[in-house]
Amino acid sequence: MPTTRIAFEDLPTAVQTAIEEHTGPVLKVESSAAGFNSEISARVHTEAGTCHVKGLRTTHPRAWTQQREADVNPYVRGIAPALLWSLETAGWHLLAFEAIDGHHADYRPPSSDLPKVADTLRRLGNLPCPQIELRHAEQRLHAYVDRRGDAELFAGNALLHTDLNNENVLVVDEQALLVDWAWATRGAPWLDAGYWIIWLMAAGGHTPESAEAWAARVPAWPAAPRHAIDTFAHANANMWEEIAGDEPDHWTARMLDAARAWSSHRATSL
Incomplete structure (x- = not known):
């Protein structure tokens, strides 16, 4: 069943801070409606560039899928966007992928x-x-x-x-x-x-x-x-x-x- 989606701004402050430690200050966020498996899915714009961030609370029943995506990504380069970073903090597991314009x-x-x-x-x-x-x-x-x-x-x-x-x-x-x-x-x-x-x-x-x-x-x-x-x-x-x-x-x-x-x-x- 589809997972309830929340806005990027509703992430705990500690999570947003951890994201900015990877990206630099966030300038703009575009939420994504596509996909059923993530509680947060958004395109994050910073001075350094743009990435796509998706994630689940670590207590979510499908939280294990986050690690599955991280583990498989190195093996599917060329047919999938590259994983840029992964973090687990304040009860959330987030993945950031290269942003694709398609x-x-x-x-x-x-x-x-x-x-x-x-x-x-x-x-x-x-x-x-x-x-x-x-x-x-x-x-x-x-x-x-x-x-x-x-x-x-x-x-x-x-x-x-x-x-x-x-x-x-x-x-x-x-x-x-x-x-x-x-x-x-x-x-x-x-x-x-x-x-x-x-x-x-x-x-x-x-x-x-x-x-x-x-x-x-x-x-x-x-x-x-x-x-x-x-x-x-x-x-x-x-x-x-x-x-x-x-x-x-x-x-x-x-x-x-x-x-x-x-x-x-x-x-x-x-």
């Missing part, structure tokens, strides 16, 4: 962003999975498969992003950069392409076939076992059913509809 990817056809995202997923697939603490895909999805052991189809040693919301993809010139690595995961190399399919369909304008055609531009996808893809689509439909509950908001209902439609397509196509 736009959120448009997933609707015939957007010119689509091949750029496919290329970034290809580049991610070429990166070695670092030996850091990561969640495992088969563990994250085991509750959503029908048969014991089916989640092992998602196991692997690839580094995955897994949260391909278009707001987590910034397009700068001819390149797409992936932000918000809170849910970085170790798993089968084709899984990010599968996650992308659901986001493409939810964006509108894509059939299951056209979304899968974009996924096929990621080299790992054509080699994925058909049964594994079918099981993954079904597991994601089950997961979004759980997230949606009885009265989903518009955003969640859109994701649920897309996941259901893809799962149905996989179940009925030859």
Whole structure:
């Protein structure tokens, strides 16, 4: 579920002081509405430059995701903004990334962003999975498969992003950069392409076939076992059913509809 966002100015004075020890005096702050995982997310302007600061209270249930992002960042340079500094003080854990001037990817056809995202997923697939603490895909999805052991189809040693919301993809010139690595995961190399399919369909304008055609531009996808893809689509439909509950908001209902439609397509196509 989305995390409640607070204004930069509402951070404790001790936290603001610690930030300025890294940045110098803050001249201007622009709060960001994008993203669901941070309590604070803002572009901070100083005489020395601009950075993007995001963070959570150390008591937040997902506080661990802050360290996950910090740990993975050195390994995804070139496809993600660089981490500039990290601090933990006065009950807050904050990360500062280089500020990127770009736009959120448009997933609707015939957007010119689509091949750029496919290329970034290809580049991610070429990166070695670092030996850091990561969640495992088969563990994250085991509750959503029908048969014991089916989640092992998602196991692997690839580094995955897994949260391909278009707001987590910034397009700068001819390149797409992936932000918000809170849910970085170790798993089968084709899984990010599968996650992308659901986001493409939810964006509108894509059939299951056209979304899968974009996924096929990621080299790992054509080699994925058909049964594994079918099981993954079904597991994601089950997961979004759980997230949606009885009265989903518009955003969640859109994701649920897309996941259901893809799962149905996989179940009925030859």
